[in-house]
Amino acid sequence: MTDTVKKSSATEEPSASKRTLIEAVNVRSASLIALASMATVYFIDWAQAVLMPLVVAVLISYALDPLVSPFDRIKVPRPLGAGVVVTALLAVMVSASIPLQREAVAMLDKVPVAINKFQRSAASAPPKEEGIIEKAQAAAKEIEASASDSKPKTPGVTPVQIVRKPFDVKEYLMGGASSALVLVSQSFSALLLVYFLLAVGKLYRRKVVRISGPSFGRMRKAARIMDDFHHQVRSFLFVMLLSAIFVGAFTWLAFLILGVEQAGLWGVLAGIASGIPYLGPFLVLLGTGIAAFLQFGTLDMAFIVAGTSLVVTSIQGYLLTPWLTSHLSSLNPVAIFVGLSFWGWLWGPVGLIIATPMLMVIKSLCDHVTNLRPLGELLGK
Template sequence: MHSSHDTHTNAPPSNPLDAAGPAGHAAAATDLAPTHEPSPPADKREVALTILAAIAVIFALQWAEDFFIPLVFGIFIAYTLNPIVAWLERYRVPRVAGASLVMLVLLGSGAMAGATVYREARSIVDELPYTTYKITHAMREVRSSGELSTLDKLRRMADELKKAASPEPAQTTPPAVVKDGQTIPQVVIQQPEKDLDDWLWAGSLSAARFVGQMIMVLFLVFFALVSGDIFKRKLVKLTGPSLSRKKITVQILDDINMSIQKYMFMLLVTNVLLGLLAWVALHLIGLDNPGAWAVATALLHIIPYFGVLIAALAAGVAAFLQFESFSMMLLVIAVTVGISSFVGTLVTTWMTGRIARMNATAVFVALLFGGWLWGVWGLLLCVPVIVVIRVIAQHVDAMQPIAELLSD
């Protein structure tokens, strides 16, 4: 019969590590220590396929720009006008009637603005011969006074360098051929150069193409406003039965809607600021109708780069006709371009970064890429497109690197 002390002494240890002593505890600590396994390297084939797919998408967007530009532009306009239609619907106005009313107001405003611009353009065209004469006469007076002597020297130097760098012109009329005692002149058929009619024809085709795209945009906006949130419900339904996916999809669509509306509000604020600054500057210069020119500058500023140039040249011509001074014309052009550049480059880029919560570098790179991809339309649409991409990337785990690059 064993005593209780012996029983306690001979009992096996409850923890096997106690039997092994300190060495066992050290080995266990080594085994239980967290191990940092290196992440597997990226599959080269997957990376190559991703790069090729991105390049294919980019060139497909460029090749099918006649389809994608009206589509994207119409979607953004529909997002902008949808709150007005929804507000009318809350007052028991049928959605079809509300969408029709909004489109009629939009078309009426566009027609009034177009008629005003047409009258101004028609008056400028009618005065072109007189304007050309006055500009030519003023430049001759400036040359005779010696103010442009340096400019003339630079121009002559450029002409001399061009002549020295270009090869000798080929003989346009070949020598006559004498055959059987008779002189037979050689005939050379030259390709006629493009004249003004060709440029006008090309411009007419571009204008017809623009009108066709605008008609497509208007129809797309109307049908999108009439449909309401039907596409939103369909997208939520296509995500599957998972409730979490449905919530994420609804949140993404709501964030896209809010971001686009904020961006359009930013455009309104910056254009109003540009109009006020232009009005103050032109009023201080003494130009007639500074308010009308300020409104024209603000409206044309929506078209990146080209709109500013058109507004500046038109205001400069008006200044020359009023003051009959070439220096005042250059002053008005410089002031208009300077204010537009300040608002467009600094204020618009900064406000876009604050409202869309994107860094200014990403916005500027988006402008460069949009201009290369779709030209003027790309400059106008690239920022809202990149805002939508950022919103989607924030809610998709696989796109978190893109969201981090675009965020501020």
């Protein structure tokens, strides 16, 4: 009997030690994963000036690649075809910006007149009864004034009054010149990267497939992953293009019916801003409301115009885009929202634009790699 007890205790001790070892390994692995994740986030934030143009250039090259492919069929060298496409894109952007610039200047010319009109209407309005906040501010000022009067004054010492410097637009613009220079340099870098990526074509895809060898199965799996990346990103860009056209066209038509000036400019701005989730529609709502108030001078028209833009962007954001995306992506809404928050925190508006395609690529990679399938399950529907 004692021998049986000893044997059972001997068998229990190794199992307990194994359990302890497994827990230690799991804790150590989780710690390493957490440290690696924090280091990766820090590196992405630190290398923003390099990584952001690279990611944007990759997305733009995916969008423009179908325009370069016809040149391959007619035996035109790919670098020449890429140069033609990039040059044509720049020409279209410049030619389209000229009338939009005129409308923007016309809108800015009316701002001082509208501000003077608003000031005159505010001065002629009857005084309102003070609310709780105004009364609290007045009481605080009286307390501050009485406290300053009660302080002993030193004879022969002149009190000093701090005068705030008025806001200078020229100085503000000169202070932001460095940021503008960085933005221009990043845009130029992204444009060059777009050209080079279009010029080399499928070179890097072939290199990735070749590196994943030497077995044919691994090379085939890598090719399947790259094709899935290509399909996911291109489908997302197609959905974004359709959404932008929908928002721009319906905003333009609605503002024409309402009699809003520079309706074409607002349609273009609304279409471009629709690509920035949450932030873009809010800025369009705010801008159109202010523009309508400056033009019509009434809050009713400001609310109507702003509400119209909100209706259009809501249809796009809650009906059109989710319906199109549901057929192309298997991401769940929570993962998309968390991804938007994360990339928006890291890279601002650009992060909001690239968040969804990055999540789609990560989800596709997780579905093909066995060790990453738990993460893919968290991101999926």
